[in-house]
Amino acid sequence: MPTYEYRCLDCSKRVSIYQSYEDYGVIPVQCPLCGGDNLQRLISRVRFARSEESRLEDLADPGNWGDIDEEDPRALARMMRKMGEELGEEMPPEFDEVVERLEAGEDPEQIEKSLPELGDGGGETDFEI
Ligand SMILES: [Zn+2]
Structure with a gap:
């Protein structure tokens, strides 16, 4: 299951949340620390491994x-x-x-x-x- 990185806008913590591809964007995520749902997705820098x-x-x-x-x-x-x-x-x-x-x-x-x-x-x- 992929890990999605979020920043919680309620507690200002950076959290990792496991979600399946099916759930991502469908099921709302909650901060595991404070239960808040103001989570901002952190897009990690993607490096394309070129074949x-x-x-x-x-x-x-x-x-x-x-x-x-x-x-x-x-x-x-x-x-x-x-x-x-x-x-x-x-x-x-x-x-x-x-x-x-x-x-x-x-x-x-x-x-x-x-x-x-x-x-x-x-x-x-x-x-x-
Ligand atoms: Zn939080």
Whole structure:
């Protein structure tokens, strides 16, 4: 059963009250100390434990990478390196090669064409991990 934190406005004490989810908001709560019913719900700070999955989704979302100029191979290379570091996994050899060629200023589309396994050939600069 979850615990709800309240402040009793009658006795100014902070109290914890057990209530089931069904009862919460339905059955009026009473202060266990003074019996008063002027209880103010204290909303505790909620920390969202982010799952690994959502973290990876964030990484995959270009919107989280700031201003990446997709026309700038070096910016792409930086992004890919960062992504590789964040993932903390061994990247395939192609990954390093692509990053190095991007850093050398090569056109991403040309790189992709020479590495067909990295893309679907649709001219996108996306890559799959
Ligand atoms: Zn009270």
